[in-house]
Amino acid sequence: MNIEEIFNQLVEAKMVVSQTEFSRIWLGRSGRYFSHLLATKQEPGLGTLIALELRLQRFATTFTKRADKELLVQLAHQLRGYIELRSITAIRRPHTRSTAHASLGNP
Secondary structure, eight states: OOHHHHHHHHHHTTSOOOHHHIIIIISOSOTTHHHHHHHHTOOOOHHHHHHHHHHHHHHHHHOOSHHHHHHHHHHHHHHHHHHHHHHOOOOOOOOOOOHHHHHTTOO
């Protein structure tokens, strides 16, 4: 799930009325941040995505309508999966000296 899909679903649910509001309230960024991402076809940083996930979870506890809560929890869950995919890095094995090099006294 990308950030544009989240924005569109929040607009459809009438929880967001503009890109500026989404940037400021949901992303915690400047008012033009989201429109800049769209214009430049860039992805937000992981920190911004994590902040959005936390806000989705927090707002889910404050909304009284069950459908709103369910939508926010669902979006947070889907976003968590996207964050995990983006944050996976190759795990490097620690470099170990072979026994042949160690017996020769090579560093």
